[in-house]
Amino acid sequence: MHISTLILAFTAAIGLTTGSPVLQQRNSDQCYWASPRKEWRMLTNQEKLNYINAVKCIQNKPSSMKSKFPYSTSRYEDFIMLHKSETPRIHFVGHFLPWHRAFLANFEKVLQTECNYSGMIPYWDQSRDTANFLNAPVFHTTYGFGGNGAEEGGDPNIPGSTGGGCITSGPFKNLRIHIAHAGVDAPNIDRCLKRAIAPPLAQAWQTAKKESQVLASPNYETLAVVLEGDVIFPDVMVKLGMHNSGHSTVGGDMFDMYISPGDPLFYLHHANIDRIWASWQDLSSSNLYAIGNPIAPRQNSMLSWPNPPAGNVTPKFELYSLKVPGTTTQAVVGNVLNTRGRGVGVPGAPGVKGVLCYQYV
Ligand SMILES: [Cu+2]
Numbered sequence: 444m445h446i447s448t449l450i451l452a453f454t455a456a457i458g459l460t461t462g463s464p465v466l467q468q469r470n471s472d473q474c475y476w477a478s479p480r481k482e483w484r485m486l487t488n489q490e491k492l493n494y495i496n497a498v499k500c501i502q503n504k505p506s507s508m509k510s511k512f513p514y515s516t517s518r519y520e521d522f523i524m525l526h527k528s529e530t531p532r533i534h535f536v537g538h539f540l541p542w543h544r545a546f547l548a549n550f551e552k553v554l555q556t557e558c559n560y561s562g563m564i565p566y567w568d569q570s571r572d573t574a575n576f577l578n579a580p581v582f583h584t585t586y587g588f589g590g591n592g593a594e595e596g597g598d599p600n601i602p603g604s605t606g607g608g609c610i611t612s613g614p615f616k617n618l619r620i621h622i623a624h625a626g627v628d629a630p631n632i633d634r635c636l637k638r639a640i641a642p643p644l645a646q647a648w649q650t651a652k653k654e655s656q657v658l659a660s661p662n663y664e665t666l667a668v669v670l671e672g673d674v675i676f677p678d679v680m681v682k683l684g685m686h687n688s689g690h691s692t693v694g695g696d697m698f699d700m701y702i703s704p705g706d707p708l709f710y711l712h713h714a715n716i717d718r719i720w721a722s723w724q725d726l727s728s729s730n731l732y733a734i735g736n737p738i739a740p741r742q743n744s745m746l747s748w749p750n751p752p753a754g755n756v757t758p759k760f761e762l763y764s765l766k767v768p769g770t771t772t773q774a775v776v777g778n779v780l781n782t783r784g785r786g787v788g789v790p791g792a793p794g795v796k797g798v799l800c801y802q803y804v
Contacts, residue, residue, distance in 0.1 A: 473786035474800035480563045480714055481804055483587075484571070484580045490562060491586045495614050497560035498707050501553060502618065514631045516621045518557065522550055523622045527701040529763055531746040534700060537736030537756030539671050540720050541776045543713050545762050548779065548799060550710060563801060566714035569649035569689055576642035576692070577605075581708060582613075588707050589613015592638040598694050603643030607695065609635035620696070620705045636706055639694030648688035657685060658723050663733035666723050670716060673741055686716045718803040721782050732780050732790050734758060758792035774798075 486494070504518040512524035526533075526546065533542040547564055554560040572579035582590040593608030610616050618636050623629035660666035672684020683691070689712045690697045696705040703709045724731045738760065739751035758777030777795035781787065784797025 474783045474797075477783045477800050477802035478563050479804040480718070480801050481565055482571070483565045483567050483711060485804075486562075486565055488586050493560065493562055494554075494565060495588070495707075497554040497558045497562075499614065500558035500560075504557060514622060514629075516631070518553065520620070520622055522546070522553075523620070523702050523704045526704045527622060530701045531740065531748040532751070532763055534746065535671070535673055535741040536738060537667065537734070538738070538760055538762065538776055540667055540717070541734070541756075541779050542762050544717050544720070544779045544782075544799075545774050547710060547713055547717060564710050564714050566718050566803065567708065567711035568715055568718075569645050569692060569712070570651050570654065573642075573646045573649060576645045577640055581711060582640075584612040585614075587613060589615055590638075591640045592695050595639075597641070598639040598698065601639055601641045601644065601691050601694050601698065604639040604641035604691075604694050607639040608637060610638055610695075615707060620702075622702050622705065624699055624702055637695030638697070638706070641692050641694055644688060645692040648683055648685060649692060653685055654719055657719055658726065660723065662735075663730070664735050666720070667736055668741075670719060685719065686713075689715070714803075717782075721803055724781070732758070732777075734776055734780060758789045758795050 483491070498519070502517050502519040506512065506515040506517055506521050508515055508521040508524065512521060512528070515521050515524045529542070533539060536542075551564045554564075567579075567581050569576075569579070572581075577591065579587075581587045584590065589610045589612045591606035592610050593606060595607035597604035597607050615636055620634055620636060621631045623632050657666065657670050660669055668684075670684055670686055672682060672687035690700075690703060693706065693708055693712070697703050697708060697712070699705075724733075734757065735755050738754055738756055740746045740748055756776060758775065758780065760776045762774045762776060762779075775792075775795055777789035777792045778798045780789060781797045782799045782801050782803075785800040787797045789795040789797065
């Protein structure tokens with residue numbers, strides 16, 4: 444076959460030819476072109492401002508979850524409350540990764556539908572900044588999220604941390620957060636956003652080597668624990684993990700397991716964790732829909748989920764409080780296992796289809 448014939452056949456097959464029968468036969472709910480989620484420094488300055496402005500936009504929109512979260516004062520705080528209220532049920536569990544993937548997808552959808560944002564959530568690969576961590580592009584005062592907290596000698600719980608006070612620069616320096624640190628029903632407070640940046644921790648944990656160790660995990664059960672991190676494990680590699688350590692490198696609000704989505708960097712860090720999971724999923728067809736590990740938290744002592752369900756997470760497992768954007772259906776794990784799986788049935792889970800259509804670039 445001549446090369447141009449091949450190209451023609453190919454464009455027809457993927458539905459690029461206008462009006463091609465192939466295109467018409469397709470279910471428009473499927474994921475033909477996965478939207479790119481880019482690393483922060485890959486965005487143009489204008490794209491960076493568009494994202495920052497979209498986040499500021501939802502910070503200035505009233506809560507639409509007041510009946511559920513009376514202490515939420517904005518659309519942005521709805522997400523802090525959603526995360527805070529679910530914290531005991533979504534960390535150190537088999538569904539940690541899919542819950543946070545769905546949470547980010549919902550946040551992204553709200554930016555797009557309620558604030559006319561046309562991009563995607565960016566990710567922050569901290570390993571690109573370890574040589575000069577305090578000057579990472581994400582900390583830029585105009586084209587970033589501002590820098591460290593005021594110098595208070597760092598956080599005594601985070602080795603090598605600096606700052607610790609309210610952030611003093613950038614678009615979020617005047618942000619007020621009204622969600623209390625502890626207690627799901629704790630009344631409103633009025634406070635700033637804090638950071639206690641810890642460059643040595645980033646140098647030790649946020650590295651390409653750590654990422655490749657995570658990607659070498661033989662199954663989901665290992666991958667999920669190594670990526671999240673868990674203090675109950677003696678192996679230091681597992682203990683902190685790229686997820687937990689990435690919260691600790693920023694410190695302040697990001698160091699608080701309950702209300703860390705108060706720092707906009709939460710979403711960029713979690714997109715990076717999601718990227719690493721997606722990279723692992725892409726390594727083999729059996730990885731793509733792999734899921735497991737217990738529903739109950741591994742650390743019952745520090746989290747209060749009384750009588751958690753027994754058994755392991757499956758594609759049918761419900762993601763508490765998260766609905767698929769644009770539907771009234773409760774999301775299940777299977778909806779979000781494949782980032783490019785919109786409209787595609789999930790193996791082993793009749794009736795469950797993917798809802799996502801993005802990829803990391
Ligand atoms: Cu979380």
